[in-house]
Amino acid sequence: MTKTHVTTTINGEVTEFLCEPGATLLAVLRNELQLTGTKEGCGTGDCGACSVTLNGRLVCSCLVLGVEAEGAEIGTVEGIGGIDKLHIIQEKFLEHAALQCGICTPGLIVSTKALLAENPEPTEKEARYYLAGNLCRCTGYDKIIRAVMDSAEAMRGDA
Amino acid sequence: MVSVVYEAPASVQDAVALLSGAEITATVLAGGTDLIIQMQGLVNESRLLVDLKKIPAMMEATLDAEGLQLGPCMSCAELTSREDIKSVYPGLIEAAYLIGSTQIQGRASVGGNLCNSSPAADTVPALIVNNAQCVIVGPSGERSIQVEDFATGVGQNCLEKGELLSLIRIPLPAANTSDAYLRFIPRTEMDIAVAGAAVSITLDDDGICTAARVSIGAVAPTVLVVAKAAEVLLGTKVDVQALQAVAEAASKASSPITDRRGTDEYRRHVVGVLAKRAAAIAAERVRGIQS
Numbered sequence: 447m448t449k450t451h452v453t454t455t456i457n458g459e460v461t462e463f464l465c466e467p468g469a470t471l472l473a474v475l476r477n478e479l480q481l482t483g484t485k486e487g488c489g490t491g492d493c494g495a496c497s498v499t500l501n502g503r504l505v506c507s508c509l510v511l512g513v514e515a516e517g518a519e520i521g522t523v524e525g526i527g528g529i530d531k532l533h534i535i536q537e538k539f540l541e542h543a544a545l546q547c548g549i550c551t552p553g554l555i556v557s558t559k560a561l562l563a564e565n566p567e568p569t570e571k572e573a574r575y576y577l578a579g580n581l582c583r584c585t586g587y588d589k590i591i592r593a594v595m596d597s598a599e600a601m602r603g604d605a
Numbered sequence: 606m607v608s609v610v611y612e613a614p615a616s617v618q619d620a621v622a623l624l625s626g627a628e629i630t631a632t633v634l635a636g637g638t639d640l641i642i643q644m645q646g647l648v649n650e651s652r653l654l655v656d657l658k659k660i661p662a663m664m665e666a667t668l669d670a671e672g673l674q675l676g677p678c679m680s681c682a683e684l685t686s687r688e689d690i691k692s693v694y695p696g697l698i699e700a701a702y703l704i705g706s707t708q709i710q711g712r713a714s715v716g717g718n719l720c721n722s723s724p725a726a727d728t729v730p731a732l733i734v735n736n737a738q739c740v741i742v743g744p745s746g747e748r749s750i751q752v753e754d755f756a757t758g759v760g761q762n763c764l765e766k767g768e769l770l771s772l773i774r775i776p777l778p779a780a781n782t783s784d785a786y787l788r789f790i791p792r793t794e795m796d797i798a799v800a801g802a803a804v805s806i807t808l809d810d811d812g813i814c815t816a817a818r819v820s821i822g823a824v825a826p827t828v829l830v831v832a833k834a835a836e837v838l839l840g841t842k843v844d845v846q847a848l849q850a851v852a853e854a855a856s857k858a859s860s861p862i863t864d865r866r867g868t869d870e871y872r873r874h875v876v877g878v879l880a881k882r883a884a885a886i887a888a889e890r891v892r893g894i895q896s
């Protein structure tokens with residue numbers, strides 16, 4: 447099978463890769479580009495562990511083909527913050543202990559950032575609906591929602 | 606595993622040429638939220654995927670005096686953010702807003718929902734009560750068909766080899782008309798309908814129903830139009846008796862299956878309740894426009 451050459455922008459950097467046309471963006475990110483922050487939970491769009499932004503829209507990278515990234519802008523958790531400089535949302539997740547095993551966390555961070563970009567002042571109900579596609583098997587969601595609501599407040603600058 | 610050839614043509618003509626000239630199975634790719642999962646189950650097959658999302662007309666929606674010209678590949682996320690469209694077809698927008706999660710709506714399209722031809726497809730009943738029409742383009746030219754005649758069975762539709770859905774055309778509703786869509790799922794979000802119902806209602810200045818359409822989903826091999834449920838509304842003020850008659854007609858028209866998400870008896874009952882409630886909401890929306 448011949449591989450396709452793809453040029454895309456990931457977290458603001460122009461990136462090129464080769465991929466099989468049937469490979470998902472999730473597989474490309476993890477296996478070709480070593481961007482392993484994006485996780486695979488189900489591979490069928492149900493869990494949200496693979497959440498990334500594609501041209502600014504939140505999507506499941508397990509349901510996007512790598513070849514569809516051609517000319518697009520991709521945002522992954524690696525572009526949000528790192529060990530030397532955490533993003534407010536990441537700090538709040540730590541502060542509220544909003545994770546246990548952590549497999550859902552990158553997806554939730556990406557989704558929370560997308561939520562707050564669209565709606566800086568969500569109600570708890572709006573936040574819960576927006577994040578309904580991000581499953582967590584450990585925390586019971588309460589601490590996650592507290593971290594999200596606190597992030598929203600901190601990011602609005604009235605913390 | 607499936608071996609894929611990927612093409613992203615820039616025009617409908619090029620897409621039709623690719624689809625009709627293909628020597629391997631050729632499939633249209635829209636948001637991929639049905640298709641990419643379906644392909645995971647294939648073994649030793651070759652597929653040509655024709656991605657329509659690089660064709661500008663497929664991704665746009667225009668609302669004018671004629672009604673809505675909806676590019677079939679526009680994502681539900683983009684569609685539901687269109688306040689102008691929501692104000693004219695609130696039921697259609699609430700149906701699109703029910704599909705999957707935020708992530709799924711970021712990719713899922715109304716055209717894909719229709720062409721996947723599941724009887725539980727949430728946008729289809731709402732399209733049907735709004736008299737939506739499919740414009741289909743293929744090697745022998747263009748044709749149109751009403752959405753209610755598009756699906757022919759579970760996962761089956763009237764598209765021939767080389768054809769694609771190029772436009773969804775929804776006429777502007779008559780004055781004093783509104784719509785609503787409701788579905789029932791075991792959870793509060795992220796599930797497939799056990800039953801769904803859409804209703805469109807027109808009221809005159811005295812609040813009397815002069816026109817109605819009722820469509821029900823997930824209770825037969827295809828989404829159904831229930832003419833009888835619309836008839837019983839005509840000439841009424843959409844009162845309790847009329848609503849009860851809608852429920853009975855919708856339940857009677859259904860022929861649901863039993864599976865782990867509901868028995869046939871349960872689905873038959875629930876679809877009536879949904880039709881009744883959707884009719885009440887649509888009527889309330891019209892009264893809101895009138896007051």
Ligand SMILES: Cc1cc2nc3c(=O)[nH]c(=O)nc-3n(C[C@H](O)[C@H](O)[C@H](O)COP(=O)(O)OP(=O)(O)OC[C@H]3O[C@@H](n4cnc5c(N)ncnc54)[C@H](O)[C@@H]3O)c2cc1C
Pocket residue numbers: 490491492632633634635636637638639640641642657677678703704705706709712713714715716717718719720721725726727728764768769770771795796797798
């Ligand atoms: C987690 C999850 C939750 C979901 N929840 C719901 C839900 O609540 N309600 C619901 O109704 N659905 C749901 N779905 C199913 C799916 O998201 C929808 O049916 C969606 O609208 C499909 O659109 P798409 O653009 O992704 O289609 P695709 O997957 O790209 O295509 C679907 C089919 O239609 C064909 N097709 C698409 N566009 C065209 C065209 N223009 N011309 C010809 N053929 C075309 C494709 O070849 C394919 O066979 C869910 C899916 C997932 C993964």
Ligand code: FES
Pocket residue numbers: 485486487488489490491492493494495496497506507508509
């Ligand atoms: S891995 Fe993509 S949604 Fe679960």
Ligand code: FES
Pocket residue numbers: 544545546547548549550551581582583584585
């Ligand atoms: S912390 Fe384990 S799944 Fe969320």
